Amino acid sequence: MKKRVVITGLGVAAPNGVGIPAFTHAIQNGLSGIRHDKQLEELQFSCQIAGQPQITDDLKAAYFTELELRGFNSTGILYGVIAGIEAWNNSGLAINEDPDWDSGCIFGAGTSGIDKFRESIYKIDDLQTRRLGSTVVAQTMNSGISAYLGGKIGLGNQVTTNSSACTTGTEAVLMAYDRIQSGQAKRILAGSTSDSGPYIWGGFDALRVCSSQFNDHPEKGSRPMSASAAGFVPGSGAGAFVIEDLESALERSATIYGEILGGNCNSGGQRNSGTMTAPNSTAVQRCIQKAVENAGIDPNQIDAVNGHLTATTKDSLEIENWTKALGRSGSDFPYINSLKSLTGHCLSASGSIECVASVLQLYEGFLFGNLNCSDLHPEIAALIDPSKVLQQTIKSNPKIIAKASFGFGDVNACVILKKYND
Amino acid sequence: MDKKELIEKLKVIIKPFTTNTEAFNNLTEETDFIKDLNINSANLVDIVLDIEENFDIVIDNADMERMLDVKTAVEIIETKLAAK
Numbered sequence: 001m002k003k004r005v006v007i008t009g010l011g012v013a014a015p016n017g018v019g020i021p022a023f024t025h026a027i028q029n030g031l032s033g034i035r036h037d038k039q040l041e042e043l044q045f046s047c048q049i050a051g052q053p054q055i056t057d058d059l060k061a062a063y064f065t066e067l068e069l070r071g072f073n074s075t076g077i078l079y080g081v082i083a084g085i086e087a088w089n090n091s092g093l094a095i096n097e098d099p100d101w102d103s104g105c106i107f108g109a110g111t112s113g114i115d116k117f118r119e120s121i122y123k124i125d126d127l128q129t130r131r132l133g134s135t136v137v138a139q140t141m142n143s144g145i146s147a148y149l150g151g152k153i154g155l156g157n158q159v160t161t162n163s164s165a166c167t168t169g170t171e172a173v174l175m176a177y178d179r180i181q182s183g184q185a186k187r188i189l190a191g192s193t194s195d196s197g198p199y200i201w202g203g204f205d206a207l208r209v210c211s212s213q214f215n216d217h218p219e220k221g222s223r224p225m226s227a228s229a230a231g232f233v234p235g236s237g238a239g240a241f242v243i244e245d246l247e248s249a250l251e252r253s254a255t256i257y258g259e260i261l262g263g264n265c266n267s268g269g270q271r272n273s274g275t276m277t278a279p280n281s282t283a284v285q286r287c288i289q290k291a292v293e294n295a296g297i298d299p300n301q302i303d304a305v306n307g308h309l310t311a312t313t314k315d316s317l318e319i320e321n322w323t324k325a326l327g328r329s330g331s332d333f334p335y336i337n338s339l340k341s342l343t344g345h346c347l348s349a350s351g352s353i354e355c356v357a358s359v360l361q362l363y364e365g366f367l368f369g370n371l372n373c374s375d376l377h378p379e380i381a382a383l384i385d386p387s388k389v390l391q392q393t394i395k396s397n398p399k400i401i402a403k404a405s406f407g408f409g410d411v412n413a414c415v416i417l418k419k420y421n422d
Numbered sequence: 423m424d425k426k427e428l429i430e431k432l433k434v435i436i437k438p439f440t441t442n443t444e445a446f447n448n449l450t451e452e453t454d455f456i457k458d459l460n461i462n463s464a465n466l467v468d469i470v471l472d473i474e475e476n477f478d479i480v481i482d483n484a485d486m487e488r489m490l491d492v493k494t495a496v497e498i499i500e501t502k503l504a505a506k
Contacts, residue, residue, distance in 0.1 A: 067439060
């Protein structure tokens, strides 16, 4: 029999809240984490607003030693360690003296230490290679984040970093689920992180896919599903989970925040309508359908959807794909929300931060409202009843939430999360 | 700069990298950076950079490789300072 897989720890470093209590408060009360970004303005980006977790020096010192902070310049590792260690502590597990062979780490990233990388490139070109110091590799290797976390906690199972653009975080959750379900690990610290700053976001600004009309009104800049949506607001941060075999969780009487029923990852192969940057709708629908099938539920059991919904022209197409995949539309469609209205698009961290929000909704019994879409896009209003797009947070008791993420490379991931009850 | 003064200066550089406080407090010329002070071998690179900066000298790779204890470090620094 397949093992049941549950979530026993949560951690987050999001633009609108660092730590689970602050983040929960922010999403319940519609608090935006999008701010004006002076550096982007100075660099003459068309989008000069962004979502960045606010990290104080005291908080840094709580998660890193003084020695680790010498020459440290990797926001992705900073956010990932804060979220990852919070999830681990939150799960009630100890920091290990010896390697814990049953616990591993699958923590995704798009890049690592891009600011450290830039700093190093300048030194190398200035013939100062021998003066780089000892930590350039650890900070700039893509697996830097899983290596830092594995070392801090003493993890002895698989320790790796996955990478699949904006699906990275959701994919990490599913990879952890697979590994536990197949009995290869009892626990995985799963999640994803994303660096902050112009050297991550510049490429998107160049593609003209970022929001540029709200530089003076940052909180209005991210507008998923609205008629006035005109691009995403770049974001960053990290989300983390302790994902655990149910038996192991019960044995140690851990708090269970939710159950992972199943999911699916696929790709549209960049064929038909799919390209490097656009989704193949057949693949998106298939990914959602296969996830529902894998979870062993009926699409009608889904109470809410947490979409990818970045606030580009593709939002309507995503809604259409959900209606087709679930065979539900109009007033039969489940509630739907997009965290990006509050955080911006946290790129490789988006999937994990949004999964954290989805699990909090199940555990705490609410559905958060979308900001900035009182002017719902008419194409969306034609597909689903406008009341399904929550404008404000409601108290609710969702049992099953479907969460999907899509990314460049025509890749998709969908996870089915359930409120835990034995 | 006499040897005592030099070792004091060296101690300030080494301190952030050591995880064995007792051995650090009882540091002598015989103290080994890795065995006694539990310094991560990768951090020896950072110590060399800090020594170069503090004493305004350049330490080549061959010297760096044998700079594993206080005694050798002092000897190398003294030689480099004398050659200035």
